[in-house]
Amino acid sequence: MTIDWTGFAEIVSAAERFVLTSHVRPDADALGSELAMAGFLERLGKSVTVVNPSETPHTLTFLDPDGRARKIGEPGTLEEIRDAEVHVVLDTSAWKQLAEVGPAFRESAAKKVVIDHHVSSDDLGAVEFKNTAAEATGGILFRMAETLGWEIDETIARQLFCAIATDTGWFRFPSTTSETYRAIAALVDAGAAPHVLYRELYEKSSLARLKLTGVVLGRAAVACDGRLAYTYVATSDFEQTGAHPVDTENLVNECLKIETAECAFIAVEQWNKQVKVSFRSRDRVDVARVAERFGGGGHQKASGATLDGPLDEALPRLMDSLADALGCQPCSSADLPAKTT
Ligand SMILES: [Mn+2]
Structure with a gap:
């Protein structure tokens, strides 16, 4: 062209x-x-x-x-x-x-x-x-x-x-x-x-951002036989590390680096208790369509949405939606991350 x-x-x-x-x-x-x-x-x-x-x-x-x-x-x-x-x-x-x-x-x-x-x-x-x-x-x-x-x-x-x-x-x-x-x-x-x-x-990061990265990646998990990788950020993480919401950018991409992961998300709790989510996909899964189910949108390989909280209710909804997009069984409660509050 x-x-x-x-x-x-x-x-x-x-x-x-x-x-x-x-x-x-x-x-x-x-x-x-x-x-x-x-x-x-x-x-x-x-x-x-x-x-x-x-x-x-x-x-x-x-x-x-x-x-x-x-x-x-x-x-x-x-x-x-x-x-x-x-x-x-x-x-x-x-x-x-x-x-x-x-x-x-x-x-x-x-x-x-x-x-x-x-x-x-x-x-x-x-x-x-x-x-x-x-x-x-x-x-x-x-x-x-x-x-x-x-x-x-x-x-x-x-x-x-x-x-x-x-x-x-x-x-x-x-x-x-x-x-x-x-x-x-x-x-x-x-x-x-x-x-x-x-x-x-x-290379203009802050110590606070580095610490937030440690906390958030430390709790990363997989579901659907490793095909879905995810993590979350609670507002208390910002308070604990001194980092800012902008410091969560790119963390979802780290989740997608897991070899078996076909898609990934990060759920970020907001101070108004809403949950902002970023979705990423390697190839097959269309995460624009996943985001649309939650009123969001974007591209096939990168999208976003905002859900109503609280965080620990939004997470299973997100996981089930991605399990569905992957053609997996709904995620069992064993896959769910530890309670966040
Ligand atoms: Mn451009």
């Missing part, structure tokens, strides 16, 4: 004022792609504002040391969107993902552009530059720059490297191709230092 960039080059040369947006809870692909695009456009003499539906998470501020990405509602942001000639949405094609930026985008008279690699897609009324086979929006932008002859400086190289590295799980997901490695080689040549960026992305 090769994108024809002629139309985009024409849009860029005909306009001066650009707004760039990405999805809620921006990740490194969202932010890296926005900032790289801002860099390209500014080098062409354009005026660029980055306005997102969410604040930049503190773990990613290293990508944006000057705080260029602003949250909608901050002074001047609505005016910037209203006055822009071109509004570019990167790394999403869904109204829901635009959250509070959505209405401003819908009402604006600006030319609208989407650059994205996601399969799920709404009609945003935009000119689309999409490649659903691409490993990352950052990868799409790298190939755009190559095609259009736009120079990649060290700053842009770092931003695109992080975008691609994170969306491919450090170059190992099935979306990773030889094209990915060619892009990465060029970005390293342009000044992106993998060891520095790896440390920025993955």
